[in-house]
Amino acid sequence: MSSPHHEHGTEDLCSTGTELYERAVRQGRLPTEDALAAPCLVDLGLLHPAVDDSARLEPVAPLLALHRLLRSSGERIANERQREARLTETFGSLMRIAGSPPNATDAPTVRLLTGTQRINQAITDAMADASEELITVQPRAGLTGERGQIADAASLGRDQAALDRGCRIRTLYPHTLRHFPIIAARCERLKGDVQIRTLDEVPDRLVLIDRSVAFVPAGEDGKLALEIRHPAIVAHLAVTFDRLWRLGTPMYPEAAPQPSRNGITPRQHAIAALLVEGHTDAVIADRLGMNIRTARVHIAKLAATLGSQSRAQLGFLIGRSGILDQED
Helix, strand or coil: CCCCCCCCCCCCCCHHHHHHHHHHHHHCCEECCHHHHCCHHHHCCCEEECCCCCCEEEECCHHHHHHHHHHHHHHHHHHHHHHHHHHHHHHHHHHHHHCCCCCCCCCCCEEEEECHHHHHHHHHHHHCCCCCEEEEECCCCCCCHHHHHHHHHHHHHHHHHHHHCCCEEEEEEEHHHCCCHHHHHHHHHCCCEEEEEEECCCCCCEEEECCCEEEEECCCCCCEEEEECCHHHHHHHHHHHHHHHHHCEEEECCCCCCCCECCECHHHHHHHHHHHCCCCHHHHHHHCCCCHHHHHHHHHHHHHHHCCCCHHHHHHHHHHHCHHHCCC
16 A cells, blocks of 8 residues: 655655656556545646546646746745835834934944935935946836936936946846847947846846945835845845846847747747746736737747747647757
């Protein structure tokens, strides 16, 4: 008699479940009664009833299953980040009410900034003392119109002053902004050590000055930000940026080409990964920093390249093609 099945998380698939799932993948189907030894396979969505035979279970493709479980993990992390932001905002207000302890002389290591003007002024003040490096992550190109011109002029002067003091500036943008006119124009106007790289997806906005103070969003509308001076948190952000930087494709001062593989462009490759995860066109456009119309054009081209006739078939063909298994 087999030992009883013990509950476990998605990160620790039991040995019985692993063996049965491998068998189902190899054979294409598995008798329902065999799966009773590892109910986790159905609970985790790795097996589902066959359409034409309720007594048998069919496996979900390993690639699709992996992306689904990774998406769940990403959602949990995002929820925790939102919870941290809410706690920071709540206790930030409480700490202001309570005031500083009588013997406290150090500045707070994490400070909540409210309002665009206050956030920009805090960045400007921190930049005035910069002498080594400015690191930024910019998921969007910036404001347009008169407000955009005013904001760009202010940040341009601030950045040039830092460059004149011998600072280096490194920025990460999403691939979709590689040919955005305002970015190219800005690069040409700045004189000094300016480097830009791009990735399919970048994190939310980050400003990191001399690896001693960081600014990150604390809300989705850009009106809340955290000023972070805690050494451990700042160091963590710096290390994370350095690792993303090594994965990025150079854009400035010398742009590196993005080669296509088997007719699939790098941008379509990124879209394919998000399609397999089950995201809508709107979410894909937002994640990759493009408008929804452009995203749909690329999805249509990807479907034509793979010979897909429907959205459901496109996900299947992406998985079967193996394009997501290719290394960057």
